[in-house]
Amino acid sequence: MKKVCKLCKIFVEGTTCPICKGNQFTxxxxxxxxxxxxxxxxxxxxxxxxxxxxxxIKTK
Ligand SMILES: [Zn+2]
Structure with missing residues (x-):
């Protein structure tokens, strides 16, 4: 399963979100x-x- 940034809901492949630079994934x-x-x-x-x-579209 791919991981998604909890804040931006974008799919993240690395270790930080490309948008918010965070590392809270789901x-x-x-x-x-x-x-x-x-x-x-x-x-x-x-x-x-x-x-x-x-x-x-939806994350938990
Ligand atoms: Zn993000």
């Missing part, structure tokens, strides 16, 4: 959304994603 998540161009993505706007990347 492996309990549901659904995923890929944001390629946040300005054009209505879904991204709804959930408040501003940086492109792959995000989990």
């Amino acid at each position: 492996e309990t998540w549901k659904g995923r959304i890929y944001v390629s161009n946040s300005e054009k993505s209505e879904i991204a706007e709804k959930v408040g994603l501003k940086i492109k990347g792959e995000y989990a």
Whole structure:
């Protein structure tokens, strides 16, 4: 299972989150959304994603 930043909900491959530089991760998540161009993505706007990347929709 890939890990997800608890704060940003972005999928993280290294040891720190690329957005908040934190290291609070969870492996309990549901659904995923890929944001390629946040300005054009209505879904991204709804959930408040501003940086492109792959995000989990729900985390615990
Ligand atoms: Zn983060």
